Amino acid sequence: MKKRGAGVLFITIGVFLISIRYLSAALIGSGVKVSVLNNSPDFDSLLTFVGSGLSNFAIVVIIVGVLFIAWAEIEVKINE
Structure with missing residues (x-):
């Protein structure tokens, strides 16, 4: 794999990991019971x-x- 392709792959993996963090927090929040006396987090x-x-x-x-x-x-640039 060329260096540009590897770079794009690494950036894609990084964006995926960031989105998984937010998705995990949303999934945790979906299971939280909310009552009138207790504020939701x-x-x-x-x-x-x-x-x-x-x-x-x-x-x-x-x-x-x-x-x-x-x-x-x-x-x-060097090879030009």
């Missing part, structure tokens, strides 16, 4: 249940993808 508190591991890993993967694309572009 806001989305930020639901995100704390999921944690920040997925976001941290996703940011690293996206940075790697951008570096791969930059590396491919630099090689094209």
Whole structure:
């Protein structure tokens, strides 16, 4: 696989991981029982249940993808 394709793949995986974090928080929130006396949790508190591991890993993967694309572009400029 070429460097540009690998870079796009890494960025796609990173975006997928970020979206999975939000989808997981929404799924957790869908199972919360809401009563009149008890306020429903806001989305930020639901995100704390999921944690920040997925976001941290996703940011690293996206940075790697951008570096791969930059590396491919630099090689094209050098070979011209």
